Amino acid sequence: MSAVLVVHGGAWAIPDELAEASVDGVKTAARKGFVVLRNGGSALDAVEAAVKSLEDNTVFNAGHGATLNIDGEVELDAIIMDGRTLNCGAVSSVKNIANPVSLARAVMEKTSHIMLTGKGANLFAESVGFSTVPTDTLVSEFERKEWERHKTYVTGVLEDFNTQWAHDTVGAVAVDSSGNVACATSTGGIRNKMVGRVGDSPVIGCGAYADNFSGAVSCTGHGESILKVTLAKLILSHVEQGESVADASQLALQYMGERVQGAGGAITVSPSGKWAATFTTQRMAWAAAENDVLWSGLDPNERKKENLN
Amino acid sequence: MSSIKTISSAEPPQVLGKDKTTPDETQHRGAGMMPVVVVHGGAVQVPEERAEITISGVCSAARSGYLVLEEGGSSLDAVVEAVVQMENSPYFSAGCGSVLNVKGEVEMDAIVMDGKTLGSGSVSAVRDIANPVQLARLVMEKTSHAFLTAEGASKFARSVGVPEVSQESLITEYSRMFWKKNLVPDANPVECQMEKMGTVGAVAVDKDGNVACATSTGGMPNKMEGRVGDTPCVGSGGYADNQSGAVSATGHGEANMRVTLSRLILFHMEQGQSAEAASDLGLAYLKSRLGALGGVVTVDPQGNWTSRFSTQQMPWAAAQNDTLHYGLNSGEHFRRSFSEQH
Numbered sequence: 001m002s003a004v005l006v007v008h009g010g011a012w013a014i015p016d017e018l019a020e021a022s023v024d025g026v027k028t029a030a031r032k033g034f035v036v037l038r039n040g041g042s043a044l045d046a047v048e049a050a051v052k053s054l055e056d057n058t059v060f061n062a063g064h065g066a067t068l069n070i071d072g073e074v075e076l077d078a079i080i081m082d083g084r085t086l087n088c089g090a091v092s093s094v095k096n097i098a099n100p101v102s103l104a105r106a107v108m109e110k111t112s113h114i115m116l117t118g119k120g121a122n123l124f125a126e127s128v129g130f131s132t133v134p135t136d137t138l139v140s141e142f143e144r145k146e147w148e149r150h151k152t153y154v155t156g157v158l159e160d161f162n163t164q165w166a167h168d169t170v171g172a173v174a175v176d177s178s179g180n181v182a183c184a185t186s187t188g189g190i191r192n193k194m195v196g197r198v199g200d201s202p203v204i205g206c207g208a209y210a211d212n213f214s215g216a217v218s219c220t221g222h223g224e225s226i227l228k229v230t231l232a233k234l235i236l237s238h239v240e241q242g243e244s245v246a247d248a249s250q251l252a253l254q255y256m257g258e259r260v261q262g263a264g265g266a267i268t269v270s271p272s273g274k275w276a277a278t279f280t281t282q283r284m285a286w287a288a289a290e291n292d293v294l295w296s297g298l299d300p301n302e303r304k305k306e307n308l309n
Numbered sequence: 310m311s312s313i314k315t316i317s318s319a320e321p322p323q324v325l326g327k328d329k330t331t332p333d334e335t336q337h338r339g340a341g342m343m344p345v346v347v348v349h350g351g352a353v354q355v356p357e358e359r360a361e362i363t364i365s366g367v368c369s370a371a372r373s374g375y376l377v378l379e380e381g382g383s384s385l386d387a388v389v390e391a392v393v394q395m396e397n398s399p400y401f402s403a404g405c406g407s408v409l410n411v412k413g414e415v416e417m418d419a420i421v422m423d424g425k426t427l428g429s430g431s432v433s434a435v436r437d438i439a440n441p442v443q444l445a446r447l448v449m450e451k452t453s454h455a456f457l458t459a460e461g462a463s464k465f466a467r468s469v470g471v472p473e474v475s476q477e478s479l480i481t482e483y484s485r486m487f488w489k490k491n492l493v494p495d496a497n498p499v500e501c502q503m504e505k506m507g508t509v510g511a512v513a514v515d516k517d518g519n520v521a522c523a524t525s526t527g528g529m530p531n532k533m534e535g536r537v538g539d540t541p542c543v544g545s546g547g548y549a550d551n552q553s554g555a556v557s558a559t560g561h562g563e564a565n566m567r568v569t570l571s572r573l574i575l576f577h578m579e580q581g582q583s584a585e586a587a588s589d590l591g592l593a594y595l596k597s598r599l600g601a602l603g604g605v606v607t608v609d610p611q612g613n614w615t616s617r618f619s620t621q622q623m624p625w626a627a628a629q630n631d632t633l634h635y636g637l638n639s640g641e642h643f644r645r646s647f648s649e650q651h
Contacts, residue, residue, distance in 0.1 A: 075461075086567040086599065092433070092537070093458045113529075113536045114563045117434050118459030120416075120535015196461015197454045198433070205544040205569035224455045228427035230544040230572050237576050260427055 002291055003037035004273045005030055005174040007050045009060050009285035011220040011265030019298055021059045022285035027296050029053035033172060034289035034308065043174040043182035043216070044082050044105075051078075051101040051184040054170035058140045062170045063098050065140050066188025068147040069195050074138050076100040076188055077202040080108060083181035083210035083271075088114045090202040094121040096132045101186045103130055104202070115202065143191075150192045169201055171208065171218030173269045181216035181271055183208040183232075190223065199223025205233035212271055214239045217249075221256075221264015221281060228260045235268055245270050249278035256280075343612035344384075344516050345629035346374035348391045350401050351507015352559045352604030352620040360637060362400055363506075367626040368635050370394040372647075374511060375628035384513035384555075385423050385446070388523035392419075392442040395509035396525055399481045403509045404439055406481050407527020409488040410534050415479045417527055418541040419445040424520035424549035424610075431456040431541035437473045438466050442525045445541070447471070456541065484527075491531040507623075508540060510547065510557030512608045520555040520610055522547040522571070529562060538562025544572035551610055553578045556588075559623070560595070560603020568595055574607060584609050588617040595619070 009026045033050030037043070055063025066074045078100035079090040089108025092115065097103050106128050107116050116124050122132070169187035176182075185208040187201045200223040201207035207223075209232035210216035217232040231252055238248035245268040256262045257280055265279030267286060277286040277297065287296040294308045350367045374391030378384070396404025407415045419441035422429040430449025432441050433456070444466050448457050457465055467473065483506075508526035524546040528538050539562040540546035546562075548571040549555035556571040565571075570591055577587035584607040595601050596619055604618030606625060616625035618639070626635035633645045 069461075088567060092456075093461065111533060111536075112563070113533055113538075114566050115537040115542075116533065116535045117537050118535050120434065120459075120533060123534060194452060194454055194457065194461060195464050196458045198431075198456035198458050199454075203456070203542050203544075204566050205542075205572060209569070224453070227429060227455050227543045230548070230569065233544060233569050233572050233576075 001177050001179055002273055003174065003176050004269055004275050004288065004290045005033040005037060005046050005050060005172065006267040006269055006275050006277060006288040007033065007054065007172040007286065008218065008220055008265060008267050008277065009054060009170050011279045011281040011284040013282040014285060014298065018059060023296055023298050025054060025057045025059050026285045026287040027294060029172070030287035030289045030294060031308070033174065037174065037176055040177065043176040043180045044080070046174040046176065047172040047182045047184040048080060048101055048105055050172035051170060051186050052099050055099050055101060055186055060170045061188045062186040063100060064138050065143065066138055067143055067191040068139060069189070069193050069197065071195050072147060074135055074188060075196070076186070077198060078104040078184070078186040079202045079204065079208050080104045080184040081182060081204065081208055081210040083212040083216055086211060088204050090115040090204065091121045092117045092198045092202045093196050094125065096135060096138065097125055097130055098133050098138070101184050114204065146191060169220040171220060171267065173216040173218050173267050175216070175269050175271055175273055179212065179271050181210050181212055181269060183210040183216040183218045185218045200226035200231070203227060205230045208232050209236055211236060215245060215268055215270040217266055217268045219264060219266045220284065222262040225256055225260045225262020226264055228262070229256045231256060231264065231266065235266055239270065245274050246276040246278065249276050253278060253280045342518060343629055344378045344514055345608060345612050345614050345627060346371050346378065346387050346391055346511060346513040347606040347608055347614045347616055347627040348374065348395070348509070348511040348625065349557065349559055349604060349606045349616060350395060350509050350624035352602065352618050352623045353507035355622055355624060355637065359400060363624045364635055364637055366395060366398050366400050367624045368633055370511070371626035371628040372633060374513060378513065378515055384515040384519050384521035385421065387513040387515065388511040388521045389421060389442055389446055391511040392509055392523045392525050393440050396440050396442060400506060401509045402506045402527040403525040404441065405479050406484060406506065407479055408506070408530040409480065409484055410528070410536070411531045412534055413485070413488055415476055415527060416534070417441045417525065418537055419525040420541045420543065420547050421446045421449060421523045422521060422543065422547055422549040423449070424551040424555055427550060429455050429543050431543065432458070432462045433537040433541045434459040434535055435462045436476065437463055438471055439474050442523050444471060487530060508559040510559060510606060512555040512557050512606050514608050514610055514612050518551065518610045520549050520551055520608060522549040522555040522557045524557045539565035539570070542566060544569040546571065548572050548575055550575060554584060554607060554609040556605050556607045558603060558605045560620070561601045564595060564599045564601030565603055567599060570595060570603065570605065574605060578609060584613050585615040585617065588615055592617060592619045
């Protein structure tokens with residue numbers, strides 16, 4: 001049983017000036033996560049490592065490099081799920097934590113709960129030794145400028161999403177050599193979102209889901225649309241009905257486009273190691289590591305292959 | 310409660326306190342499409358002394374919701390009205406009467422979902438409003454978002470004129486006593502949750518075939534500060550889709566989340582299962598996969614409805630046509646005719 005790890009860095013109209021950095025970022029994250037799998041680590045460890053790498057990279061909207069809410073603050077959402085046990089950890093609207101995915105994992109492993117929000121999430125973080133970092137550490141110059149620009153120019157969220165200036169979410173899915181699947185998703189949300197806005201990312205079944213009986217999914221795109229169709233669960237319901245991971249993802253994203261006019265992307269892995277990276281936006285930065293090969297892509301139907309080592 | 314009257318000579322008489330269920334009618338069918346409102350008051354163990362008032366509460370909520378439908382309101386209007394009533398009652402863990410978090414404070418979660426648009430509105434960890442379900446609806450209708458939490462949700466409430474209420478107005482003697490009891494080491498809040506009072510919810514279908522759901526809760530007794538359960542999570546605490554139906558769920562929040570219980574039940578309905586069979590499949594999976602118990606109310610776009618639970622009790626009521634249906638203990642199904650009310 002060979003292990004597989006797939007990561008994404010957000011589904012949106014990634015501008016050319018960010019393209020190379022985005023693809024480099026997902027490839028780096030895929031390599032980091034795959035090392036964990038190669039050394040016999042679990043799918044859960046691998047997705048956490050991959051998403052941490054993406055959170056630490058300011059080119060992506062998660063952890064470092066997150067967008068600001070309307071009050072100029074950073075509020076982060078994240079989720080991690082273990083397909084073997086269906087255990088899950090999630091945080092919403094947590095402030096100034098560098099690696100929300102790790103905090104989500106701590107919620108899963110150190111509490112009897114799944115989701116913690118706001119101040120409660122921050123109190124828990126403190127209690128288990130997660131340090132708070134100053135906002136300026138997390139927010140890039142670019143994001144600060146964008147926030148100021150948007151303060152004086154109000155656009156609807158949907159318009160923003162459909163312009164090239166909407167950043168997005170990061171995520172990873174994996175299956176390890178024992179056949180266990182896992183997923184993780186992390187985000188700073190939508191630029192200039194209302195204070196306390198929670199998107200799809202930390203909502204189980206929407207931003208992500210993992211189940212050893214069907215597979216693992218991490219989603220990205222227009223959060224409110226993903227919530228409407230519970231996208232991650234929808235994809236896996238097609239897999240349960242016998243569709244391939246690619247067809248399942250395709251069907252679900254198509255449905256989301258037709259039923260609620262939302263665009264997005266998903267990475268999906270099956271317990272047997274099949275995987276897919278699918279999107280209905282202009283672009284999605286993604287990478288997949290399998291055996292000795294590193295696949296990556298950005299534009300539709302693009303699939304580049306290189307040696308993992 | 311007024312005395313129970315028989316509906317017609319064709320039906321066996323239903324008597325409060327006796328275990329009588331009409332055979333083969335755990336799912337209730339109308340001829341053609343029949344609007345209905347079904348409510349639940351939590352998959353909990355209601356103490357003996359509160360049984361009557363709890364049943365009265367769900368019956369009253371179902372009736373009020375149905376009245377909204379009769380007056381031309383939508384299924385969304387109906388479920389919100391039903392849930393608002395139960396939030397206002399101190400006998401349910403929603404709004405006033407909510408269980409307390411570990412610090413002795415109220416933090417509430419709620420969701421509404423519109424089966425026509427698949428739009429939803431959710432709030433989590435709100436502290437200072439009387440009706441979280443109404444705020445959830447405002448999130449859906451007045452913002453471009455679907456989910457607001459904590460201070461952000463409160464900030465939004467102020468901005469749209471929802472009055473701020475004190476924690477004291479939401480805390481009852483009962484919830485405080487329950488909280489103190491659970492502070493004792495060795496107290497098991499999950500087990501204790503299966504006592505006293507629970508999450509509330511409603512589903513409905515209106516004359517236009519639109520379905521909707523709403524769920525509202527104070528959460529788990531003595532939960533960690535900021536703990537969010539299934540209630541406000543789309544697909545877990547509730548889901549509504551005109552193409553298949555609507556569900557509102559209750560039980561152990563974390564377990565419902567892990568199987569996305571509401572969405573799971575509707576997947577079964579999409580594949581051709583009846584509301585009852587689908588609900589049973591969902592609850593059975595919850596038990597077999599996670600060893601957890603729960604309850605749901607489910608409706609399909611034709612007005613077929615069911616209330617199913619794997620716990621021993623779940624106060625529930627449904628209003629359809631001229632009939633009020635209700636029950637508390639497993640297997641119970643009582644009926645009362647509206648037109649025979651004074």
